[in-house]
Amino acid sequence: LTLNTPGLTSNRDLALDGNTISGDLTVISTGSARWQLVGSSSGTVTIMGDVIVQAGQLATHGTSSATNVLVEHHGDVNVTGGNFSIGRGSQGSGAGTTIWNLHEGNFLMSNATTQNSNPTPGNAKFVFTKDGGVQNLLLSNVTYGGGGLPIQVDSAATLNMDTTAVGGNGAFILSAGATLQTAHPGGLDAAVATTGEVTYSKTANFTFNGLVPQIAGTSLPDTLGVLTVSNLAGVAFNDTLWSAKLIVSPTALMKIDTLGSVTADSGTVAGTVVNAGELAAVAPLIFDNGSVYEHARDGGSVPTGVWQEGSTALFTGTTTTAPENRGQDYYNLTLNTPGLLSNRDLDLDGHTIGGDITVINTGSVRWQMVGGSSGTVTIMGDVIVQDGQFATQGTGSATEVVVEHYGNINVTGGNFSVSRGSQASGTGTTTWNLHEGNFSMADASTQNSNPTPGNAKFVFTKDVGVQNLLLSNVTYGGGGLPIQVDSTTTLNMDTTAVGGNGTFILSQNATLATAHAGGIAGTVQSTGTLTFNEEANYIFNGTFAQVTSTLMPDTVNGLAINNEAGVVLSQATVINGVLRLMAGEFDNTIPFKLGPNGSISYEGGRLKVPVSVEERESELPKEFALFQNYPNPFNPSTTIRYHLPARARVTMKIYDVMGHEVAELMNGKPHEAGAFDFVWHAKGVTSGVYYLRISAGDFTAAQKLVLLK
Secondary structure: OEEEOOOOOOOEEOOOOOOEEOOOEEEEEOOOOOEEOOOOOOEEEEEOOOEEEOOOEEEOOOOOOOOEEEEEEOOOEEEOOOEEEOEOOOHHHHOOEEEEEEOOOOEEEEEEEEOEOOOOOOOEEEEEOOOOOEEEEEEEEEEEOOOOOOEEEOOOOEEEOOOOOEOOOOOEEEOOOOEEEEOOOOHHHHHEOOOOOEEEOOOOEEEEOOOOOEEOOOOOOOOOOEEEEOOOOOEEEOOOEEOOEEEEOOOOEEEEOOOOOOOOOOOEEOOEEEEOOEEEEOOOEEEOOOOEEEEOOOOOEOOOEEEOOOOEEEEOOOOOOOOEOOOOOOOEEEEEOOOOOOOEEOOOOOOEEOOOEEEEEOOOOEEEEEOOOOEEEEEOOOEEEOOOEEEEEOOOOOOEEEEEEOOOEEEOOOEEEOEOOOHHHHOOEEEEEEOOOOEEEEEEEEOEOOOOOOOEEEEEOOOOEEEEEEEEEEEEOOOOOOEEEOOOEEEEOOOOOEOOOOOEEEOOOOEEEEOOOOHHHHHEOOOOOEEEOOOOEEEEOOOOOEEOOOOOOOEEOOEEEEOOOOEEOOOOEEEOOEEEEEEOEEEOOOOEEEOOOOEEEEOOOEEOOOOOOOOOHHHOOOOOEEOOOEOOOEOOEEEEEEEEOOOEEEEEEEEEOOOOEEEEEEEEEEEOOEEEEEEEEOOOOOOEEEEEEEEEOOEEEEEEEEEOO
């Protein structure tokens, strides 16, 4: 349809409601008046081609009645002169609506005029609605009449405005999920310069893609969907709080400049920053709780940050070159680099990870915490390895590396190793101290490249507490899984068996607990250097019959039997501390001997062969006695020592200061004569003063105990 009516002297409508223009609508001349698509009727006009206005006047409608007009347009709008407007009638003072849906194509207007006579914001508008595609709005030398050029960008549509500036007083609506792209040097303030009502959804997206330096502008919302920076010349953000996703595109430069006084929100990231280009912060960025910084490129540099609790640094794009400035005090650090082609270090010596380290994928190579430097890495949260390879260090130089770890190790795949470098043929050391938490590894491999026994190791070092080592389907490379259990620490291994050829060290006063049927030999199957201190302790706590095995030394400090299915002593053993019979039968057919300070604590278990009174006659107490518990005050355990000169039924109870019974420690079971230690674990008992009362035959005594938690 072509309109070339230079003699038109009064406004006329084309009565196109309900009709389709299959090709183009071209306006060449309309004289001193205008053509409009419809008159006072409501309806839909469909245009499959372009709308071309060269001169004259074209509008959707011109009536003042409350019509509802819908234009479904699948081509371009190209205006090079005249007047092209959404509506030239008030539609009943704004009670009606005119919606021009631009499903495809672009909107180009130059050397022309536009206006809108419908006074209600948003009731008459051009709507860019291409699903998943880019549409362009390019304006040049446009004159705005009343109502201006009202625009809406629909969900899933992207409107690219290049350096265009929309003036006048028309409404501008950016819907949820919609994207606005601008290359204007003045940023969003200059691109959307209308004085009309401007609405940006909190889940709308913004892209800065200029060729010269841009500023983001003060009208950029502090809550949005995705913020993309794709400008080689850089984009400056001032006093900005991002609770959005920020994308720095490849080769782009984004600069954060706090300029002047820094407010609480200046340089604060509350959303996601994806850096595939260059992100330069004039002052350290504050990464807020829940924020994510993703380093999505090879090389480059991580911006200096203050990593608040709950924030995450995510490495995804590293292939051959680790980013500069990567050694920082992150909160959570996640490694997901499937394209990694060569081993790289995180440069974490001297730094603290406040939360977790998570390894998702490292390609065919590995990440390591430090390189050739010596130092200490502190990890407050968990180390989680799902796949790939992760190690403390990988250099061959004689580094001295210490990891102070206060969380769990949870490996469910890949390779996790204490050391992947020889450290100058074993002259260096790598010590991973597990102060808290447990170590679990399943369906994974481990190794140690430091050849000197004990020079690289995982050390369980929880002070007066239990830690668990649980292994399942583990493959051992050279050096195996080297382990040390420190003094005062209890390592519970359940039915786990440690294989390979790693060292195993059980220190003085350390405790090893096992539920393995094969006892200590079943638990520690490593062919490496094994060291069991004679002043260490052992607990057998299985659910089916166990043997102690001959790998347990013939001299121990403490021995606890806590297995209803029973435990068999495998070799003659000297017990210098307390033999705790907690549950089940202790088969002492092969006899044990109590050392000078040794004793038996009957706590529900029993001996298969009673201890001969005659054999111990010279050691028997001469009288009944209850000694002061030690330590006192205590937390959470204390030892109660008592003497029985003859066989007797023993009852032992704990009372509070009001005389209420708190715990029954012994319930009248018979005891042989001897000196005994009983350990009371006051779990679940509050701090306070308590009284112990013991009865043995005609003998009764009491002591005051003080629990301080």
